Amino acid sequence: MVVAINYKTDEERAAMRRSGRIVGQILAELRALIKPGITTRELDAYAESRARAMGAEPAFKGYRNYPASLCASVNEVIIHGIPSNRVLREGDIVGLDFGVLFEGFYGDAAVTCPVGRVDEKAEALIAASEAAFFEGLERLRDGGRISDISHAIQSCVETRGFSVIRDFVGHGIGRALHEEPQIPNFGAPGRGPIIRKGLTLAIEPMIAAGRPEVEILSDGWTACTRDRSLASHFEHTVALTENGPEILSLPDLTDVPRKPGEEKPYA
Ligand code: MF3
Ligand code: CO
Numbered sequence: 392m393v394v395a396i397n398y399k400t401d402e403e404r405a406a407m408r409r410s411g412r413i414v415g416q417i418l419a420e421l422r423a424l425i426k427p428g429i430t431t432r433e434l435d436a437y438a439e440s441r442a443r444a445m446g447a448e449p450a451f452k453g454y455r456n457y458p459a460s461l462c463a464s465v466n467e468v469i470i471h472g473i474p475s476n477r478v479l480r481e482g483d484i485v486g487l488d489f490g491v492l493f494e495g496f497y498g499d500a501a502v503t504c505p506v507g508r509v510d511e512k513a514e515a516l517i518a519a520s521e522a523a524f525f526e527g528l529e530r531l532r533d534g535g536r537i538s539d540i541s542h543a544i545q546s547c548v549e550t551r552g553f554s555v556i557r558d559f560v561g562h563g564i565g566r567a568l569h570e571e572p573q574i575p576n577f578g579a580p581g582r583g584p585i586i587r588k589g590l591t592l593a594i595e596p597m598i599a600a601g602r603p604e605v606e607i608l609s610d611g612w613t614a615c616t617r618d619r620s621l622a623s624h625f626e627h628t629v630a631l632t633e634n635g636p637e638i639l640s641l642p643d644l645t646d647v648p649r650k651p652g653e654e655k656p657y658a
Contacts, residue, residue, distance in 0.1 A: 394571045394572050394584050395571055396563060396570070396571050396572060396584060396590065397563065397565050397566070397570055397571075397591075398587060398588070398589030398590060399565060399589045399590075399591050399630065400589065401632075403496070403565070404589070404591065404630050404632065404637075404639070406494055406495065406496045407496045407497075407498065407564075407565065407591055407628065407630065407639050408637075408639045409493055409494065409496075410447070410491055410492070410493040410494070410496045410497060410498035410628075410639075411498035411500070411627075411628045411638075411639030411640035411641070412498070412639070412640065412641060412642065412643055413442065413445050413447050413491050413493055413498060414489055414490060414491055414498040414499065414500045414628070414640045415498075415500055415627075415640040415641045415642040415643070416441075416642040416643070417438050417441045417442060417489055417491075418487060418489055418500055418501075418502050418640075418642065419642035420437070420441065421434050421437065421438060421461075421487050421489070421504075422487070422502060422504050424437060425479065425485065425504050425506055426479075426506065426507065427478075427479060427480055427481045427506055427507050428478060428479070429478070429479050430474075430475070430476050430477060430478050430479070431461075431463035431465070431472070431474040431475055431477050431479070431485070432474045432475055432476055432477075434461055434463055434474065434487065435459045435460055435461040435463065435474035438460050438461045438487075438489050439452070439459075439460035439461070442460065442489075442491050445491075445493070446493065447491035447492065447493040448491060448492040448493070449461075449489075449490070449491060450490030450491050450492050450497050450498075450499065450568055451488075451489075451490055454568065457471075457473075457612065458473060459473055459474045460489070461474055461487060461488070461489050462474075462486070462487070462488035462489075462501075463485055463486070463487055464485065464486035464487075464488070464503075464613075464614075464622070464624065465477060465479070465483055465484070465485050465486075466483055466484060466485075466621055466622075467615045467616050467619040467620060467621060467622060468486070468613055468614065468615045468622065469486075469556055469559075469597050469599070469605065469614045469615060469616060469622040469624060470486065470488060470501075470559060470597060470614050470624055471488075471612040471613055471614050472486070472612075472613055473610060473612055473613060479506045480506060481506060481507035481508060482506065482507065482508065482509050482510065482513075483505075483506040483509070484503055484504065484505055484506065484509055484513050484516075484517060484621060484623065485503065485504055485506060486501055486502070486503040486504075486622070486623065486624040487501060487502055487503075487504065488500075488501035488624065488626065489501070490568060492568075495566060496565060496566060497564050497565065497566070497567065497568045497628075498564075498628050498639065498640050499564055499568060499593045499626065499628050499640070500593075500626050500627050500628060500640035501595060501624045501625060501626035502625060502626075503517045503520060503623040503624055503625060504517075505517065512600060512621070513621055515551065516553060516598065516600050516621055516622075516623045517623045517625075519547065519548055519551040519553050519598060519623070520548075520596050520597075520598050520623040520624060520625040521625045522547055522551075523543075523544040523547040523548045523576070523596040523598065523625070524544070524594055524595070524596055524625045524626070524627065526543040526544060526546070526547040527540040527541075527543050527544040527547075527561075527574075527576075527594045527596065528540075528594060528627075528629060528636050528638070529543065529636070530542075530543045531586060531590070531592070531594075531629060531631050531635075531636040532586060532631075532635075532636075533586060533587060533588055533631065534585065534586065534587075535585070535586045536580065536581050536582055536583050536584065536585060536586065537572050537574055537582070537583030537584050537586065538575070538578045538579060538580055538581060538582035538583045539580045539581065539586075540561075540574055540592075540594060541574060541575045541576060541577055541578040541580075541583075542577075542578055542579060542580040543580075544576045544577070544594075544596045545576060545577040545578065548576075548596065548598045553598050553599065553600055554598065554599050554600075554601070554602060554603040555576045555577045555596070555597070555598055555603060556576065556597040556598060556599060556603050556605060556622070557575070557576070557577055557603055558605040558614070559595075559597055559605075559614070560573040560574055560575050560576070561573070561574035561575075561576065561592060561593050561594045561595045561596075561626070562574060562592070562593050563590070563591065563592055563593075564591055564592065564593045564628055565591050570591075571584075572584045572592075574592060574594060574595075576595075576596050576597065576598075586631060587631070588631050588632065588633060589630070589631065590630065590631045591628065591629070591630045591631075591639070592628070592629055592630075593626055593627070593628050593629075594626065594627060594629055595624060595625065595626035596624070596625055596626075597622065597623075597624045598622065598623055598624075599616045599618075599620050599621070599622045600620040600621040600622070601616060601618045601619075601620025601621075602616065602617065602618045602620065603616075604616070604617040604618070605617060627639070627640045627641075628640040
């Protein structure tokens with residue numbers, strides 16, 4: 392199959408960094424808000440209003456009729472949890488997935504956060520999803536193949552005794568939220584499109600403490616583990632540059648436009 396990949400110029404990557412940093416900043420702020428007693432709807436409202444205050448459009452709202460700006464996925468929910476009046480409790484884990492459209496480019500990132508103190512297994516699961524992302528990112532090398540990323544993620548997760556969700560993939564990103572190529576989080580290395588400078592991806596391991604089978608709830612969105620084991624999701628928008636991989640969705644707003652005279656942007 393011929394896959395049309397939109398490689399980005401340095402200028403386009405700079406624009407994607409601006410979108411990405413808005414997402415990274417908002418996720419960092421959401422993480423700081425998480426404590427027992429807050430509802431996922433409050434987090435959604437915060438994310439949407441912060442994005443709009445920065446001149447960005449929430450990317451998920453209305454996407455295939457998704458009803459919110461944030462995905463908030465609690466415990467056995469892997470992804471696409473719809474914000475609600477659900478109250479977060481001590482010991483829960485919650486995946487926050489957020490995206491924006493800013494000046495023509497999308498940014499997309501996710502983090503799984505503990506609510507108060509969580510047990511060791513939950514901590515290890517979250518750590519494994521983060522470690523798997525970084526293992527994958529390390530395979531973002533000129534001349535490599537997309538499935539090198541997939542394989543690195545799977546090895547990392549399974550070595551730690553967890554399983555990889557197979558029903559969802561990472562993706563190219565840019566002027567569209569989802570571009571080619573797809574990035575499965577499992578598989579043999581050395582397959583798929585060749586990795587070149589200018590490639591921009593959302594690398595997003597989704598993993599479970601138990602079995603990897605997925606069930607979609609009757610709302611048509613909520614994806615949870617069929618065995619109801621805990622799940623964790625971690626995602627960044629990244630690019631391959633001349634100097635290696637760059638994470639575009641970090642919480643650093645230094646090169647995001649600010650109002651004249653403002654010391655710190657959006658503080
Ligand atoms: N991060 C998810 C993705 O990459 C979010 C999109 S879900 C939707 O697909 F809510 F927007 F539909
Ligand atoms: Co994504």
